[in-house]
Amino acid sequence: MLPDSLKENAIAASLETADPSLLLGGNTEHNEITLDVVPEKILEALRLLKGQRFERLSTVTVVDRYPMEPRFEVVYHLQSVSRNLYVRLKCRVSGETPEIDSATAVYASANWYEREVWDLFGVVFKNHPNLTRIMMPDFWEGHPLRRDYPVHGHKYSYQNE
Amino acid sequence: MSETLTPTADTEKTAHTRRMILNMGPQHPSTHGVLRVLLELEGETVLKCTPDIGFLHTGIEKQCEALNWQQVITLTDRVDYLANLSNNLCYSLAVEKLLEMEIPPKAQWMRVLLCELTRINSHLVWLGTHALDIGAMTVFFLCFREREDILRIFEMFSGQRLMTSYIRVGGLALDPPRGWEKRVKTFMSTLPSRVDEYESLLNTNPIWLKRTKGVGRLPVDEMLEIGMSGPCIRAAGIPMDARKMMPYSSYDKFNFDVPTSTDNDVYARYAVRVAEIRESIKIVNQAMAGMPEGPVQASAPKVVLPDREKMKTQMESLIYHFKIVTEGFSVPAGEVFQVIESPRGELGYYVVSDGTAKPLRVHMRTPSFGNLQALPNLIEDRMIADSIAIMGSLDFVLGDCDR
Numbered sequence: 001m002l003p004d005s006l007k008e009n010a011i012a013a014s015l016e017t018a019d020p021s022l023l024l025g026g027n028t029e030h031n032e033i034t035l036d037v038v039p040e041k042i043l044e045a046l047r048l049l050k051g052q053r054f055e056r057l058s059t060v061t062v063v064d065r066y067p068m069e070p071r072f073e074v075v076y077h078l079q080s081v082s083r084n085l086y087v088r089l090k091c092r093v094s095g096e097t098p099e100i101d102s103a104t105a106v107y108a109s110a111n112w113y114e115r116e117v118w119d120l121f122g123v124v125f126k127n128h129p130n131l132t133r134i135m136m137p138d139f140w141e142g143h144p145l146r147r148d149y150p151v152h153g154h155k156y157s158y159q160n161e
Numbered sequence: 162m163s164e165t166l167t168p169t170a171d172t173e174k175t176a177h178t179r180r181m182i183l184n185m186g187p188q189h190p191s192t193h194g195v196l197r198v199l200l201e202l203e204g205e206t207v208l209k210c211t212p213d214i215g216f217l218h219t220g221i222e223k224q225c226e227a228l229n230w231q232q233v234i235t236l237t238d239r240v241d242y243l244a245n246l247s248n249n250l251c252y253s254l255a256v257e258k259l260l261e262m263e264i265p266p267k268a269q270w271m272r273v274l275l276c277e278l279t280r281i282n283s284h285l286v287w288l289g290t291h292a293l294d295i296g297a298m299t300v301f302f303l304c305f306r307e308r309e310d311i312l313r314i315f316e317m318f319s320g321q322r323l324m325t326s327y328i329r330v331g332g333l334a335l336d337p338p339r340g341w342e343k344r345v346k347t348f349m350s351t352l353p354s355r356v357d358e359y360e361s362l363l364n365t366n367p368i369w370l371k372r373t374k375g376v377g378r379l380p381v382d383e384m385l386e387i388g389m390s391g392p393c394i395r396a397a398g399i400p401m402d403a404r405k406m407m408p409y410s411s412y413d414k415f416n417f418d419v420p421t422s423t424d425n426d427v428y429a430r431y432a433v434r435v436a437e438i439r440e441s442i443k444i445v446n447q448a449m450a451g452m453p454e455g456p457v458q459a460s461a462p463k464v465v466l467p468d469r470e471k472m473k474t475q476m477e478s479l480i481y482h483f484k485i486v487t488e489g490f491s492v493p494a495g496e497v498f499q500v501i502e503s504p505r506g507e508l509g510y511y512v513v514s515d516g517t518a519k520p521l522r523v524h525m526r527t528p529s530f531g532n533l534q535a536l537p538n539l540i541e542d543r544m545i546a547d548s549i550a551i552m553g554s555l556d557f558v559l560g561d562c563d564r
Binding site: 030077134144149151 | 218227383385386399496497
């Protein structure tokens, strides 16, 4: 269900008409459009928006709200250059190895962003062409940007050398 | 950091066609930092290109979560070490949006002036090193001569040549130093003729033209799809510039053009960047001429450190000072994605607050990461010598890419 603040928003309304079970909510705080999308339907949402001249996927990232559940918010920022507009999509996923469909099928630029997210947060992107670590070395254990991963004092500390 | 040197199954099968895997970097001079590229070659043609990044990953986003809001500024300097002030500005704008804070006009104009100087600085380093890669050595010395002047100006403002941390949440760190106008004016009066000098060395140079014209083309749709931004996309004919599209920090009050080209090759990227230096000179001159009077920090006692004199004489200021220094300030819960135009392209800070004195998440959408992802598309099926020119034309900074 859409909150009142989004009912007049053309983008949210068009997604709602295309598939009434697509959106969970959203807001327009700070003049930025945020849409909460059902995680299983993220590809559908991305395809619909790409059809509405959102040519670019600017970035994909995750916010870890540990210890809250669902813990991970996968955040997509889409840009329409021709309409001069940004929109933020959000999917909430949980679990030790959360899963979500890879956006690479819709936007090629998602490739590295999703690798980065997998590397640093451990969110698995299904059907990703090459889901390997991109920032950390291959032998690394754990996903450093998770909130329950320590800032200092991890296994490979170099402080005492 | 996961690419290996084992030949692909495909390569083994066709070993008799003399395919070779060439490891370029991470210390190759033309990779501008520590980028490693695996090239699969047949003769001099690149069949497959696999960039390997992450050598400069320093966990900046993780560290941001452990510092308080104002301290993060020092980390934003270190993201893109050629555009420190742009990063300072983007982060500050994002936090100020969350705080719903008004920035006085003088601070906004100073920010514009400094960011344009940063753009000139970054483009000069790019031009020098890019020309050096292609074999035009003199340009490098000339560009670094002017860059030194800009770094001295930064040092005058902030005491630092590179890690300035001069733009802070709430305005600027300090009042502009005495005599800065004269310094900037002198530099700005010499720069246009210096830019002519660079152009005179390159625009008619037959080697330069042969190596850059018609090289590194990619369809515009593909460029957008793969996430490119900045001068590369403007050289492909799309006037995508956050300064015009979503003006921040009173950029809408300045009169400037967004240079574009439709050639979409390495030369066009060079031409666009040189034209951008000239536009930046225009903006800096306008900012000098119309600089408003007034304070350079917002009147927000809970965020901005009080005046030293007041802190010593007034109880209230002393309390605020103590609070800011010991625990920082808290930011209302919310999230903001602030986009600015850094010298390399679309720079976005996605800042999430949970209402405490430390950020919950600071994600940097850096232009180098987005542009570098297009490297395989640009290089594959082209000559290996062109790959150097193409890499240079992307103008990536690995610190910006790996964070």
